[in-house]
Amino acid sequence: MQTPVEPAIDVKVDSFELVEGTSLWKDAWRRLLKNKLAVASAIVLSIVLVAVIIGPLISPYTYDQTNPDAVYMPPSAAHWFGTDQLGRDILVRTLVGGRISLLVGAVASIVSLVIGVSYGAISGYIGGKTDEVMMRIVDILYSLPDIFLIIVLLAFFSKDLIILFAMLGAISWLTMARIVRGQVLSLKNREFVEAARSIGVSTPQIIFRHLVPNALGPVIVYTTLTIPSVMLTEAFLSFLGLGVQPPLSSWGTLVQEGVGAISVYPWHLIFPGTMMAGTLFCLNFLGDGLRDALDPQSRAD
Amino acid sequence: MLQFILRRLLLAIPVLFAVLTVSFFLVRLAPGSPFAEERAYPAAVIAKLNEKYGLNKPLPEQYLNYMNRVILHADLGPSTRYPDRNVSDVIVQGLPNSMILGATAYLIALVLGMGAGIIAALRQNSGVDYGAMAAAVLGVSIPNFVLGPLLVIGLSLSLYWLPPARWGDFSHLILPAFTLSALYTAYIARLTRSGLVEVLRSDYIRTARAKGLRESVVLFRHALRGSILPVVSYSGPALAFLLGGTIVVEKLFLIPGLGNFFIEAANARDCFIVVGVTLVVAVMLLVFNLIVDIIYALIDPRIAYK
Numbered sequence: 001m002q003t004p005v006e007p008a009i010d011v012k013v014d015s016f017e018l019v020e021g022t023s024l025w026k027d028a029w030r031r032l033l034k035n036k037l038a039v040a041s042a043i044v045l046s047i048v049l050v051a052v053i054i055g056p057l058i059s060p061y062t063y064d065q066t067n068p069d070a071v072y073m074p075p076s077a078a079h080w081f082g083t084d085q086l087g088r089d090i091l092v093r094t095l096v097g098g099r100i101s102l103l104v105g106a107v108a109s110i111v112s113l114v115i116g117v118s119y120g121a122i123s124g125y126i127g128g129k130t131d132e133v134m135m136r137i138v139d140i141l142y143s144l145p146d147i148f149l150i151i152v153l154l155a156f157f158s159k160d161l162i163i164l165f166a167m168l169g170a171i172s173w174l175t176m177a178r179i180v181r182g183q184v185l186s187l188k189n190r191e192f193v194e195a196a197r198s199i200g201v202s203t204p205q206i207i208f209r210h211l212v213p214n215a216l217g218p219v220i221v222y223t224t225l226t227i228p229s230v231m232l233t234e235a236f237l238s239f240l241g242l243g244v245q246p247p248l249s250s251w252g253t254l255v256q257e258g259v260g261a262i263s264v265y266p267w268h269l270i271f272p273g274t275m276m277a278g279t280l281f282c283l284n285f286l287g288d289g290l291r292d293a294l295d296p297q298s299r300a301d
Numbered sequence: 302m303l304q305f306i307l308r309r310l311l312l313a314i315p316v317l318f319a320v321l322t323v324s325f326f327l328v329r330l331a332p333g334s335p336f337a338e339e340r341a342y343p344a345a346v347i348a349k350l351n352e353k354y355g356l357n358k359p360l361p362e363q364y365l366n367y368m369n370r371v372i373l374h375a376d377l378g379p380s381t382r383y384p385d386r387n388v389s390d391v392i393v394q395g396l397p398n399s400m401i402l403g404a405t406a407y408l409i410a411l412v413l414g415m416g417a418g419i420i421a422a423l424r425q426n427s428g429v430d431y432g433a434m435a436a437a438v439l440g441v442s443i444p445n446f447v448l449g450p451l452l453v454i455g456l457s458l459s460l461y462w463l464p465p466a467r468w469g470d471f472s473h474l475i476l477p478a479f480t481l482s483a484l485y486t487a488y489i490a491r492l493t494r495s496g497l498v499e500v501l502r503s504d505y506i507r508t509a510r511a512k513g514l515r516e517s518v519v520l521f522r523h524a525l526r527g528s529i530l531p532v533v534s535y536s537g538p539a540l541a542f543l544l545g546g547t548i549v550v551e552k553l554f555l556i557p558g559l560g561n562f563f564i565e566a567a568n569a570r571d572c573f574i575v576v577g578v579t580l581v582v583a584v585m586l587l588v589f590n591l592i593v594d595i596i597y598a599l600i601d602p603r604i605a606y607k
Contacts (some may be wrong), residue, residue, distance in 0.1 A: 140316050144323070148563065148579045151548075152324060155567040156331030231445055236549060239446045240564060252444075259450045259553070266454070273447040280442035288438070 001109070028217075031293040038289025041282035048279050052098035059085040061089035064247035072265050081271040084257060094272045097249040100161075101276070103232040104168060104250075105227035105283075110227055116176025117219060121207045123177070124184030137180070138174055146171045154242040164243055168230050179222055183215035217294040224287035228280045235276060251276040294296030302598065306591065313587045320583040322370065325364055328572040353382060354573075369577075377580070382571035391562050391574055392581055398468060399551070399558035403543030405478040405537075415532065417486070418493025419525070425498055433490060440487025445472035449480040449553045466555045475476065477554040481547055485539055489532055496528030503527070526600060533600065537593035538586060545582040 032038055056063065061079075066086040073083040081090035123134040150167045187193065188211065196206050212219075231251075237243035238252025246253065251272055257270030330363070343542040351357040355366060370376045377388035386394075456476065457465035463476050500506060501524055509519045548560035555561075559578055566574035 063549050139312075140319055142321055144316075144583065145540075146583055147548075148575075149324065149327065151564065151567055152331075152575055152579070156328060156570060208406060228442070235444055236446065239444075239549060240552070252446075255444070255447055259446065262450050262454055269447070269450060273451075277439075277443045280444075281438060284438045284441055 024059050028293040032289055035289040035292060037285050038293075041285040041289070042265065044282045045279065045286065048098065048275075048282075049102065052095045052102060055095035056092055056099070059089065059092040059095070061092045063093045063249060071130075072261070072268075074265075075267055075271075082265070082267040084268055085261065090254070090268065090271055093249045093254060094251070094275050095252050097244075097251045097272065098249040098275065098279070100244055100248070101234060101252075101279075104165060105231045107165045108168045108172045108230040109223045109226050111166075112172040113219070113223060116173035117180050117212060117215075119173065120177035120180030120182075121184050121212050121215070124181035125203070125207050125211060125214055127185075131181075133134075135178075138177055142174055142296045150233075150237065151240070151242060154237065161244065164234065168213070168233060172226050172230055176219070176222055177225070179218050180215055182185065183218060184211050187211055187214055221287060221291040221294060224283065224290055228283040231276075231280060231283075243264070302595075306595070309591050309594070313591075316587065317580065317583060320580060322364075324576045324579045325367060325572070326360075328570075328575050329360060329363065331570070345479055350381075354379060364439065371580075377577040378573035380566070380571055380574050382566050382569040382574060388573050388577040391566075392559065392577060395557060395559035395562045396581065398556055399547070399560060400544045402481065402539070402550070402556060402558060403545070403547065404593055406481035406547075407485065407540055407543050409478055409482040410489055410539075411532075411536075413472065413482070414486040414489025415493050417490040419497060421490070421494045422497035422501065422518075422528075430494075437487040437490045440483045440490075443483065445480050445483060445548050446553060448483055449477070449550060452476050452480060466553075468554075468556045473554075473556075477550050479557060480553070481543065481550045485543070488535060488539075490495075492531040492535055493528065496531050497524060500524050500528040522564065530597065530601060533593055533596055537589040541582065541586040541589045547583045 021282055045255065058253070065085070066088055068086075071080055071085060075082045079089050079091065081094060084090055084093070090217065119138075120135065123131045150171070153163060153167060184207075193206060196210050234243055234250060235252030235255065238250045239256045241256070244250040244253055252274035255269060258265075258272060261268045348357065355363060358366070363520075367378065370378060377392070379387045380391055383391060406421045417433045417437070421430040421599040423431050453476065458464050464473055465476070467473055505527075506519060506524055509523045514523075545559060547558070548564050550556070551561040552564060559581065561576060563578040566578070567572075
C-alpha cells in the first residue's frame with residue numbers, strides 16, 4: 001500500500017473501498033450492540049464457555065468420582081447441583097458435559113464452514129454441467145433420512161466420539177452449500193468479479209478472495225444457527241444411549257439419566273436440562289440478532 | 302405440471318436405490334451379528350440361523366438377493382428381532398400409530414404456530430409480538446426429551462390429569478402430541494410472522510386496503526396466501542419425519558410406533574427392519590416434498606414448473 005511507485009489515483013480508489021468495507025461491518029456491529037437480547041445472550045454464552053472450561057479444573061470433584069455415601073444428595077453447599085445415583089457431583093458432570101456439547105457444535109460448524117462454503121462456492125461459480133451434477137448430489141444426500149443413518153452407524157459400528165463428530169459434521173454442510181451457491185450465483189456476474197477476471201486472477205483466487213468474503217453475512221448467520229441444532233442432535237443421540245458413553249457425560253446423557261429419576265430426584269434433570277436449554281436459547285437469540293444486524297432487510301420492520 | 306411430477310418421480314428412483322444400497326451395506330458390513338445376544342448360542346445354532354435368513358452367503362450375493370426381493374416381489378424380508386413377524390408386518394403395525402401421533406402433532410403445530418405468528422405480525426413490535434417470539438425461541442431450545450418429562454411430572458404425576466405413558470385411547474395421545482409439536486409450533490410461528498410482516502408492507506396489500514376491503518379479507522384472502530409459502534416448504538420434511546416415527550417421543554411415552562421399532566431393531570442389529578424402516582422414511586420424505594412443490598404451484602400461480 002505504501003509503495004511510492006504506485007500512481008496516486010490507485011491509492012485513492014483503494015482507500016475509498018476500504019472505508020466502505022469497514023462501514024458495512026461497523027453498521028452491523030452497531031445494530032448488534034443495540035439488540036439487548038443478543039448482547040445479553042453473548043454475555044451468558046461467554047460465562048457458560050468460561051465455566052465449562054475452567055469449572056472442572058477448580059472443582060473439588062471429578063466427573064467420574066463416585067461416592068457411595070452421597071447417593072442422590074439434594075443440592076447443598078458441598079454439591080451445588082446435588083449428586084446422582086453413584087454419588088457423582090452433578091455440577092461438575094454438567095460442566096464436563098457442556099464441554100462435549102459445545103465441542104460437537106464447534107466441530108460441526110467448522111466442517112460445515114469448510115466443506116459447505118467451498119462446495120457451494122465452487123458449484124455456483126463454475127456453473128453449467130458441474131453445478132448441475134454437484135447440486136444433484138446435494139439433493140440426493142438431502143433426501144436420505146440422515147438421522148436414521150447416523151443411528152445405524154452409531155449402533156452398529158462403535159459408539160465412538162470421532163464417528164459422532166464426523167457424522168454430525170457430514171450432515172451439517174448441505175444447507176450451507178446451498179446458501180453459499182445462491183449467494184455466489186448472484187455475485188459472480190458483478191463488475192468486481194469481471195474486473196478480477198480481466199486482470200487474470202485465477203479461479204480459486206476469485207472464488208476464495210473475492211466471492212466468499214462477500215457472501216460472509218449469510219454464512220455467519222447460518223453458522224450460529226447450525227451450532228444449536230447440531231448440539232440438539234448430539235443430545236438426542238446421547239439421550240438414546242448412542243452418543244457419548246459413560247462415565248463421560250454430555251448434556252444429553254445427563255438429561256437421560258435425569259429422566260429416569262424424575263419424580264423422586266428432580267434436580268438430576270432440572271439442572272442439566274436448564275443449562276442446556278439456556279445455552280441453546282442464547283445461541284438462537286444471538287443467531288437471530290446477527291441476522292438482523294448483518295441483513296437488516298430480513299427483519300422487515 | 303404432469304411432466305414435472307413425472308420428472309420428480311423418475312429422480313426419486315436413484316435416490317431410493319441409494320438409500321437401500323447405503324443402508325444395506327452399512328448394516329451388513331458392521332461388526333456384530335443379529336444372533337449375538339447375552340445368552341451365547343452354540344455355533345451350530347448360529348450357523349443354522351444365518352442359513353435360515355440367508356446371511357451365510359457372500360455379501361454381494363446377499364445384496365443382490367435382497368434387492369431382488371424388495372424390487373421384484375415388494376417383500377422387505379424377515380425380521381430377526383421379531384421372528385414371528387416379517388418387516389412388512391412390523392411396518393403395518395407401527396406406521397399407523399406413528400402417523401396418528403405425527404398428524405396430531407402437526408395439526409397442533411399448524412394451528413398454534415400460525416395463530417401465534419399472525420397475532421405477532423399484526424401487533425408487530427408490541428409486547429405480544431416479543432412475548433410470542435421469545436416463546437418460539439424457547440420452543441426451539443427445549444429438547445423434546447426435556448419437555449416431555451416435565452409435562453409428565455406436571456400434568457400426570459402431580460395433577461393426575463393425563464396418563465404418563467402407553468398407547469390406547471385419546472387421552473394417551475395428548476401429552477406426546479404436545480411434546481412433539483413444540484419445536485414445529487415454534488418454527489411455524491417464526492416463519493408465519495416474518496412472511497406476513499413482509500407481505501403486509503407490499504404494494505398489493507396497500508391496493509387491497511385502498512379499494513376498501515375489510516381488514517379480515519385483506520388478511521385472509523390476500524396477505525396470508527402470499528406469506529404461507531415458507532410454512533408450506535417447511536412442512537414437507539417436517540411431516541415426513543413426524544409421520545415416519547419420532548424416535549424420542551415414542552420411546553419416552555412407550556408408543557408402539559415405527560421409531561420405537563427402529564431403535565429396538567438397530568440395537569438388536571436386525572438388518573432387515575433397519576433397512577425397511579429407513580426406506581419407508583425416505584419414501585415419505587420424497588412424497589411429501591413432491592406434494593409440497595405441487596401445493597406451491599397451486600398457491601402461487603407465478604411458479605411454473607418445466
